[in-house]
Amino acid sequence: MAAPDCLIVGGGIIGVSLALELAVEKMAVVVLERGAAAREASWAAAGMLAPTSEHHQHPAMEALVSAGSALYPRWLSSLCQLCPLDVGHRTEGTLVVAFSEQDFADLTGLPGERLTAAELRRLEPALSDRISSGVYLKNDQQVDNRRLLDSLWQAATRAGVGLRPRTEVRALLSASGRVTGVQIADKSRMEVDIVVDAAGAWAGQLGEAAARLAPTRPVRGQMLSLRAEPAPVRHVVRSPRAYILPRASGRLVIGSTMEDAGFDKSVTPSGLAGLLAGAREILPTSAQCAFEEAWAGLRPDTPDHLPILGATDMEKLYVATGHFRNGILLAPITARLLADGILGRTTSIPLEPFSPLRFVTRGPRPVSSKL
Ligand code: FAD
Numbered sequence: 588m589a590a591p592d593c594l595i596v597g598g599g600i601i602g603v604s605l606a607l608e609l610a611v612e613k614m615a616v617v618v619l620e621r622g623a624a625a626r627e628a629s630w631a632a633a634g635m636l637a638p639t640s641e642h643h644q645h646p647a648m649e650a651l652v653s654a655g656s657a658l659y660p661r662w663l664s665s666l667c668q669l670c671p672l673d674v675g676h677r678t679e680g681t682l683v684v685a686f687s688e689q690d691f692a693d694l695t696g697l698p699g700e701r702l703t704a705a706e707l708r709r710l711e712p713a714l715s716d717r718i719s720s721g722v723y724l725k726n727d728q729q730v731d732n733r734r735l736l737d738s739l740w741q742a743a744t745r746a747g748v749g750l751r752p753r754t755e756v757r758a759l760l761s762a763s764g765r766v767t768g769v770q771i772a773d774k775s776r777m778e779v780d781i782v783v784d785a786a787g788a789w790a791g792q793l794g795e796a797a798a799r800l801a802p803t804r805p806v807r808g809q810m811l812s813l814r815a816e817p818a819p820v821r822h823v824v825r826s827p828r829a830y831i832l833p834r835a836s837g838r839l840v841i842g843s844t845m846e847d848a849g850f851d852k853s854v855t856p857s858g859l860a861g862l863l864a865g866a867r868e869i870l871p872t873s874a875q876c877a878f879e880e881a882w883a884g885l886r887p888d889t890p891d892h893l894p895i896l897g898a899t900d901m902e903k904l905y906v907a908t909g910h911f912r913n914g915i916l917l918a919p920i921t922a923r924l925l926a927d928g929i930l931g932r933t934t935s936i937p938l939e940p941f942s943p944l945r946f947v948t949r950g951p952r953p954v955s956s957k958l
Pocket residue numbers: 596597598599600601602619620621622624625626627628629630631632633634635636637754755756757785786787788789790793807808809810842843883884885886887907908909910911912913914915916917
């Protein structure tokens with residue numbers, strides 16, 4: 588491949604979705620990924636596309652989530668044209684269940700249909716008879732995020748993206764206020780016009796500028812899966828203590844913990860015990876299912892829990908990270924918005940609330956206010 592126009596650091600769903608978007612726009616893009624392939628948060632996730640069952644209190648976040656959700660089906664069908672893999676896209680929606688009046692009161696504000704216990708059990712007969720009420724969120728969708736990543740990597744390769752696994756970036760390089768490339772762990776350098784930091788929970792670790800502009804921190808989420816054929820539920824079901832996603836393959840995916848454990852991706856007995864108890868409370872028969880797998884991943888969180896998206900005060904350096912609990916949902920819209928910014932177009936929604944510059948208290952003035 589000729590010298591790339593753009594280097595993206597991080598081959599998770601955010602980095603590869605953006606690479607694909609730019610490649611379709613005829614840019615020469617290389618993705619540098621430290622691991623073997625996308626095996627971090629994007630692989631560990633549950634795959635819920637939940638514009639409503641996650642509470643988005645911030646108006647800018649609501650706009651981003653709603654645009655992201657609307658874009659998803661179209662984005663999946665363009666992806667399918669490049670790589671026709673089944674990514675497990677399902678649209679049954681989510682049932683958020685309550686076991687007490689307090690649980691139900693906590694659902695106030697969720698814009699879904701209120702259901703009685705009898706109505707819930709008509710939809711899903713296997714649900715516990717201890718469930719007292721719930722809310723049906725019909726716009727929620729899900730994907731099998733691991734299949735989606737396989738599909739994305741293949742589609743990106745076919746579109747001409749240079750995917751370089753096992754290539755760790757140590758630092759961003761710059762001169763006279765402009766990014767000039769990256770320093771690789773083997774001490775080689777890659778020079779390039781545009782760099783995007785999409786390194787997830789590690790985005791702040793690429794040197795001084797990254798620490799200042801992409802201050803992410805990891806929030807551990809433990810997950811497990813059971814084998815249940817035929818699937819005991821069709822909808823995603825959430826309670827205050829766990830959620831259950833049925834996959835077409837007969838897998839029940841159960842999540843998730845929210846833990847401040849640094850960069851430790853261990854799976855712990857207490858984490859798994861909590862998830863199993865939460866699943867059993869929703870679906871008593873889950874206690875008889877075969878145990879399949881347990882894993883953990885690191886959500887990229889930010890000081891205000893909003894993503895960090897857009898141009899920085901270092902010319903031609905962009906950031907796309909901090910998607911915390913919503914990176915699978917927000918990947919297509921992030922790719923679209925960042926690509927528009929990089930190509931000098933007006934973005935369809937304002938990105939000032941997500942600007943990397945919101946964390947910068949001192950330093951040079953921004954060179955571009957496009958994103
Ligand atoms: P990652 O997938 O972590 O990718 C970053 C990549 O950068 C990694 O592959 C890493 O190896 C690479 N990297 C890091 N440093 C370097 C370096 N120096 N050089 C080269 N490469 C580097 N979101 C949803 O929308 N729905 C859900 O249901 C959902 N459930 C979740 C459940 C769990 C348990 C977890 C952990 C997350 C969940 N999320 C969910 C959140 C979602 O997974 C993340 O927001 C999203 O995956 C972030 O994508 P990313 O590409 O930024 O990060």
